[in-house]
Amino acid sequence: MDPTLDYEQIGYAVADRVATVTLDRPEARNGYTVRMSDELAHALERADADPDVRVVVLTGAGRDFCVGADLSAGGLDLDGADPAAWDEPAGRCSMRIFAMNKPVIAAMRGAAVGAGSTIVLPADYRLASTDSRFGFVFSRRGLYPEGASTWFLPRLVGLGRALDWMVSGRVFDAEEALGAGLVHSLHEPDRVLDRAHELARELIANTAPVSVAVIRQLLYRMAPLDSPFPVRRLDSRLIAGAFTSPDAVEGILAFLQHRAPHWRGSVPADLPDGLPWR
Structure with a gap:
């Protein structure tokens, strides 16, 4: 169209x-x-x-x-x-x-x-x-x-x-x-x-846009697999990279400081590299 x-x-x-x-x-x-x-x-x-x-x-x-x-x-x-x-x-x-x-x-x-x-x-x-x-x-x-x-x-x-x-x-x-x-x-x-x-x-207000984007696709695309092992490998790679992400830092600080988070990540621009469905 x-x-x-x-x-x-x-x-x-x-x-x-x-x-x-x-x-x-x-x-x-x-x-x-x-x-x-x-x-x-x-x-x-x-x-x-x-x-x-x-x-x-x-x-x-x-x-x-x-x-x-x-x-x-x-x-x-x-x-x-x-x-x-x-x-x-x-x-x-x-x-x-x-x-x-x-x-x-x-x-x-x-x-x-x-x-x-x-x-x-x-x-x-x-x-x-x-x-x-x-x-x-x-x-x-x-x-x-x-x-x-x-x-x-x-x-x-x-x-x-x-x-x-x-x-x-x-x-x-x-x-x-x-x-x-x-x-x-x-x-x-x-x-x-x-x-x-x-x-x-x-x-x-409460959820980070990049996290939400990845999570909804993980659930749909990885849940039907017949083994959890490839899912765990992807989880490990994503989590290892998350701690350099501004949203992960902000999410943890907001929790510790008892305040609302201010997310900086943007979708689709800040989606992580290496997602198998992209």
Whole structure:
């Protein structure tokens, strides 16, 4: 996507070091389109590259987060594409969230079904309203799961629950999502976005941006390995280098002096060298 192009189906705003990315088709209950997927991927890339952005909040305009693919909005951009090389739309967003160096907080209300459930799985936090509904409904449409959700979902809720939700394709409520660990907390519908921004401010005040960037990627990329030994080697190298980092010095001094830290590190500029995923 051309970086000078105005967004048509999402909103993008930065304030107080938080980038708020909003699915903005409330008249269609934020039905997911190819255009929306590309705009989301572009906005996430933009936020990740901006040193003034520390946290991203992903939300939806209106009463619903996203009701899934808008089947009335045209095809899937497959014309002339090689199916072996084509990237389906939900994955264009979910995989960009996976690759983020900055935390992503999803703030959802109302329906979060289909793409509305899959694109938020790689987020660091998923906050939902008490009236939220979720569903991986692909089996009920003769389709297949999207957005690498068959990789993400079992890691969040366990294989048994993932099998139930995906094989049945049933829609389930916010309490079931909370009990299974799909969402972190529930809030009244008019409080979800406020709480997401409060959480963003807590992360900005208390956590070092470079540490957060490395930690979220360590968890995603190293946890699936079949041995802890390569993880320990990387840990040792990172920790050995950390004590020459201004943020490590500041974090320890702030703790000893009982004051708030003042982080100097910037993402992506100050990420350590030698990270295997870079």
